[in-house]
Structures are given as C-alpha cells and as structure tokens.
Amino acid sequence: MRVAIVGPTYPYKGGGAQHTTELAHRLTALGHDVVIESWRAQYPSFLYPGRQTISSPEGEPFPHVRRDLDWRRPDGWVRCGRRLRGADLAVLTLLSPVQVPPYLGILAGLRRATEVVALCHNVLPHERKAYDAPLVKALLRRVDRVLAHSEEQAALARGLAPAPVRVAGLPPHLPAGGAPADAEEGTGGVRRRLLFFGMVRPYKGLDLLLRALARVPGVSLTVAGEFWGGLDETRALIAELGLDERVELRPGYVPAGDVPGLFAGADALVLPYRSATASQNAWLGHEHGLPVIATRVGALADHITDGVDGLLVEPGSVDALAETLTRFYQQGEPERLRRGVKAVDPEPYWAAYTAALLSGPSAGA
Incomplete structure (x- = not known):
C-alpha cells in the first residue's frame, strides 16, 4: 500500500x-x-x-x-x-x-x-x-x-x-535513552526530589503541584520544559509559597540526550494534570525507572498500576495531591514503588x- x-x-x-x-x-x-x-x-x-x-x-x-x-x-x-x-x-x-x-x-x-x-x-x-x-x-x-x-x-x-x-x-x-543502571536495580537512594517534565501549560496543573508541595516539607521539585505562557506567573507563585529554595526551574526544551540524567535525579515523575487525552509521559517515567504520581484523567491512569509502579490521585485537588505526596515519602515507599516499575514493551x-x-x-x- x-x-x-x-x-x-x-x-x-x-x-x-x-x-x-x-x-x-x-x-x-x-x-x-x-x-x-x-x-x-x-x-x-x-x-x-x-x-x-x-x-x-x-x-x-x-x-x-x-x-x-x-x-x-x-x-x-x-x-x-x-x-x-x-x-x-x-x-x-x-x-x-x-x-x-x-x-x-x-x-x-x-x-x-x-x-x-x-x-x-x-x-x-x-x-x-x-x-x-x-x-x-x-x-x-x-x-x-x-x-x-x-x-x-x-x-x-x-x-x-x-x-x-x-x-x-x-x-x-519514546526517545532513546533508557533508565540508568541504579534506577533499574532500585539502588539509587531516596533524593527527596520530584520531577515535573514537559511543556508547561495551565491544564497540566503545575500550580496545583506547587501548592501541594508547600504542604510537604523537605521535598524539592525540578520543573523542566518549555513554558507556554512565560515564567512570570510561576515565579510569582513560587515566591508566594516560600518555595524559592525548593523548586528548580529549567525552562526550555530538554534535548533527548539530557533526559536520562534529569530523570536519574528524581524519586518520581509527577503528572498533576487537570485534563488529558493521551500522554507519553507516564511511559517515559517508567522507561527511566521512575514511579509516576498522576491524576486520574484521560489515559494516564491506564499506564499506571496504583500502588505498584506509582500512585493515582483525583484531579484538581491540592489537598488530595499533598496527601499523596506525603504518602509517597513514607518510609520505604519510594524504594518499593521503584522496584515495581517495568519498561514498556x-x-x-x-x-x-x-x-x-x-x-x-x-x-x-
């Protein structure tokens, strides 16, 4: 044909x-x-x-x-x-x-x-x-x-x-790369750092994640990706929440060669979307050895087994997301969920x- x-x-x-x-x-x-x-x-x-x-x-x-x-x-x-x-x-x-x-x-x-x-x-x-x-x-x-x-x-x-x-x-x-060896073996240690990855747009809920993070002490966040509408609003919210020392902004498109190192520095990928259709990001997290914390929207929940290779949370709620982040960092939980992660076929x-x-x-x- x-x-x-x-x-x-x-x-x-x-x-x-x-x-x-x-x-x-x-x-x-x-x-x-x-x-x-x-x-x-x-x-x-x-x-x-x-x-x-x-x-x-x-x-x-x-x-x-x-x-x-x-x-x-x-x-x-x-x-x-x-x-x-x-x-x-x-x-x-x-x-x-x-x-x-x-x-x-x-x-x-x-x-x-x-x-x-x-x-x-x-x-x-x-x-x-x-x-x-x-x-x-x-x-x-x-x-x-x-x-x-x-x-x-x-x-x-x-x-x-x-x-x-x-x-x-x-x-x-998925772009070439794959999980680092320590992530695959579950020996990377707990870094108390989360990752938000990809184009930053309002429906993806970064603002919800920042507000939830402010309620979970001792945990940091890396935000890596292009900002659709500029950085000013996000920076203002980070300052308002007192998160300047805990949030690292890496604005701009992330080349495929930089992705493995970026994912290796986090304990989990967080997808706090308000809405979604189909997304590669849950698979991308698993491909790099990370459990995924995501909302139950679109096809995201289809790619995550709750309590096995990630955690699922209802969308749009700062309270629910903060509770889930706290639960993720209970003793031994990051390591247990990381061991449940399998790369997609x-x-x-x-x-x-x-x-x-x-x-x-x-x-x-």
Missing part, C-alpha cells in the same frame, strides 16, 4: 513529530511504501511561542520526507493534495485546529481520489477557542474516517461529524495501532 502521512517530523520537535516519524518507520517495516509530507513552516510564531525545531534528531530520521508545506502558502497546500492522488491512503495528523485550513487545501487538491484518515492526537484542544470546534468539524466532515486515541476523544469526534471513528491507544514513541501497542489505522471504514463504523 502507498501511504502518505501529512505531519511534522525532524527537524520539528516534540511528541507529534516523534509519533509521525515512528509511525512511518513502523508502516515501512510492514512492507508499505511510505512518504511523509512535512512542513517548511508549520505555525506562525504568535500561535506557538516556543521553539519549534531542533538541531539534532531524536531517534532515526525517516528517509522519505518532502518538506514543502507552509502555513503562508495556500497554493502549496493544493499542490500537496494533487501529489497525494497517487497514494492509497493519506493520513492527516491533527495536532491543532490551526492545521485545518492547510488540510482543507490538501483535500481540495485530492478531490477525493484517495482514502483519507484524520489521525487526531487531540480532537479539540485542552484550552479551547471559539473557532476550534467549527474548524475541526469542517475537517472531519470531509475525511473518510477518523482515528482517535481514546473513547472520550472518539465521542468528541462523533459529535462533530458523521465519519466512522476508530479508537487505538497512542503507542509508545511497545510492540503490541504498535501492532494494534497500525492495524486500526489501515483498516477500512466499515471496520470502524
């Missing part, structure tokens, strides 16, 4: 680019002829305030990539669609509603000559604007089928458009995912 994936790949960074790249490799390994139609300029900078690209690849780059798409060039969108008429399947990777206008241009160039799947990382954003739902509805009404990463996201898609929707859990696409997840993606519309109706 000839498959064209429209989405970000290296030099773009982050989970979306890693997923697109790994998906292309996996489909190629199954014997399909795959090309990635990627971006020369994906978003205007005012819509994505962080750094969009990286200088070194995270994993093996995919060899068959065309980087012609540009958010400023609608003529290029239509040309891309014309090129895709030769494919058996076109996959439109939806990470943000701002991608919809280019995708509509691609569909105009296709003229329904190729089966089209909308692969939705998020059907709608966590923090929504008035134009998000109309844009996504316009896209989903024009594709042949939809692939969503959870039943909750599938329900959102079905509420927007009549296209058949299939569900497949987001499979692991990606193979069954990817087998199910590629099967769902390649299945025809009737299978997902």
Whole structure:
C-alpha cells in the first residue's frame, strides 16, 4: 500500500513529530511504501511561542520526507493534495485546529481520489477557542474516517461529524535513552526530589503541584520544559509559597540526550494534570525507572498500576495531591514503588495501532 502521512517530523520537535516519524518507520517495516509530507513552516510564531525545531534528531530520521508545506502558502497546500492522488491512503495528523485550513487545501487538491484518515492526537484542544470546534468539524466532515486515541476523544469526534471513528491507544514513541543502571536495580537512594517534565501549560496543573508541595516539607521539585505562557506567573507563585529554595526551574526544551540524567535525579515523575487525552509521559517515567504520581484523567491512569509502579490521585485537588505526596515519602515507599516499575514493551501497542489505522471504514463504523 502507498501511504502518505501529512505531519511534522525532524527537524520539528516534540511528541507529534516523534509519533509521525515512528509511525512511518513502523508502516515501512510492514512492507508499505511510505512518504511523509512535512512542513517548511508549520505555525506562525504568535500561535506557538516556543521553539519549534531542533538541531539534532531524536531517534532515526525517516528517509522519505518532502518538506514543502507552509502555513503562508495556500497554493502549496493544493499542490500537496494533487501529489497525494497517487497514494492509497493519506493520513492527516491533527495536532491543532490551526492545521485545518492547510488540510482543507490538501483535500481540495485530492478531490477525493484517495482514502483519507484524520489521525487526531487531540480532537479539540485542552484550552479551547471559539473557532476550534467549527474548524475541526469542517475537517472531519470531509475525511473518510477518523482515528482517535481514546473513547472520550472518539465521542468528541462523533459529535462533530458523521465519519466512522476508530479508537487505538497512542503507542509508545519514546526517545532513546533508557533508565540508568541504579534506577533499574532500585539502588539509587531516596533524593527527596520530584520531577515535573514537559511543556508547561495551565491544564497540566503545575500550580496545583506547587501548592501541594508547600504542604510537604523537605521535598524539592525540578520543573523542566518549555513554558507556554512565560515564567512570570510561576515565579510569582513560587515566591508566594516560600518555595524559592525548593523548586528548580529549567525552562526550555530538554534535548533527548539530557533526559536520562534529569530523570536519574528524581524519586518520581509527577503528572498533576487537570485534563488529558493521551500522554507519553507516564511511559517515559517508567522507561527511566521512575514511579509516576498522576491524576486520574484521560489515559494516564491506564499506564499506571496504583500502588505498584506509582500512585493515582483525583484531579484538581491540592489537598488530595499533598496527601499523596506525603504518602509517597513514607518510609520505604519510594524504594518499593521503584522496584515495581517495568519498561514498556511497545510492540503490541504498535501492532494494534497500525492495524486500526489501515483498516477500512466499515471496520470502524
């Protein structure tokens, strides 16, 4: 089968680019002829305030990539669609509603000559604007089928458009690295330091974690990742809570090569999300030997066995989170949970995912 994936790949960074790249490799390994139609300029900078690209690849780059798409060039969108008429399947990777206008241009160039799947990382954003739902509805009404990463996201898609929707859990696409030897063996010792990792956005609940941390004496926190809206509000909250000596801020994108050392310096990864769809971060923590403390939202709870390789807590509650952090640091508990951590096996997840993606519309109706 000839498959064209429209989405970000290296030099773009982050989970979306890693997923697109790994998906292309996996489909190629199954014997399909795959090309990635990627971006020369994906978003205007005012819509994505962080750094969009990286200088070194995270994993093996995919060899068959065309980087012609540009958010400023609608003529290029239509040309891309014309090129895709030769494919058996076109996959439109939806990470943000701002991608919809280019995708509509691609569909105009296709003229329904190729089966089209909308692969939705998020059907709608966590923090929504008035134009998000109309844009996504316009896209989903024009594709042949939809692939969503959870039943909750599938329900959102079905509420927007009549296209058949299939569900497949987001499979692991973790950067190379792995757990340090002492983490794997459970001999790293208790550091009384926690880790918050990844893009900092309001729905991820860093403010809740800081307020909970203020109630748990003697425990420190490292916050590593890009801050979507700037640092001022977070710094002000840290000062207000008297946490200046206990919170280390490491703003900016964390290269894959720095991730193992960062995780080795913590006792647990904390994911205090207010909401979530699918996330790699719980698996990332386990891959590096860390138990994970997370809220029961989205697919996070599916990746953690409460009391075995991490702890689960109800979302949105500072009291509940502070109580869980205190429980985590009971005598012997960090070591016991660390011993329960096992690295994820990606193979069954990817087998199910590629099967769902390649299945025809009737299978997902």
